[in-house]
Amino acid sequence: MLLTGHRRPGSCLARPWTPAVLALAAAATVVVVPLVHLPFLALQQTWGVLPVLTAAGWATLAIRLLLRPQHSRTTGVWIMTVSLLSWFTATFGGLGVSLLLGLTAGSLAVARRPRPGTAG
Numbered sequence: 001m002l003l004t005g006h007r008r009p010g011s012c013l014a015r016p017w018t019p020a021v022l023a024l025a026a027a028a029t030v031v032v033v034p035l036v037h038l039p040f041l042a043l044q045q046t047w048g049v050l051p052v053l054t055a056a057g058w059a060t061l062a063i064r065l066l067l068r069p070q071h072s073r074t075t076g077v078w079i080m081t082v083s084l085l086s087w088f089t090a091t092f093g094g095l096g097v098s099l100l101l102g103l104t105a106g107s108l109a110v111a112r113r114p115r116p117g118t119a120g
Contacts, residue, residue: 016069016072017066019062019072019076019106020065020105021062023079024058024059026058026086027054027056028055029097029098030091030093031051050090051090054082054089054090055090058079058083058102061075061079072109076112078106079106079109080103080107083103083105086098086102
């Protein structure tokens with residue numbers, strides 16, 4: 001177990017690191033895009049609570065993906081749901097970058113198959 005310090009050998013490698021990092025990158029992109037002044041955008045979303053909630057959702061799901069890898073399929077579906085909702089809530093999904101990062105992270109989490117002999 002992670003909190004007690006008792007881990008099986010190789011249990012850290014069995015965690016879905018790639019989808020979690022991609023979901024965190026999507027969250028960071030949604031937070032950064034509204035702060036940058038981009039001259040090619042005629043209409044830029046004002047900084048509000050919706051992009052922050054979207055980024056918090058991605059970050060929470062990324063942490064859940066690492067702490068509970070046995071639920072990676074369900075978490076992956078939620079990551080993809082937040083990604084699709086980000087188109088409406090967070091500057092068109094972080095100009096599409098966060099949307100694509102989130103959909104890729106969710107797809108990798110859903111398609112993940114644990115190695116034989118591991119609990120995750």
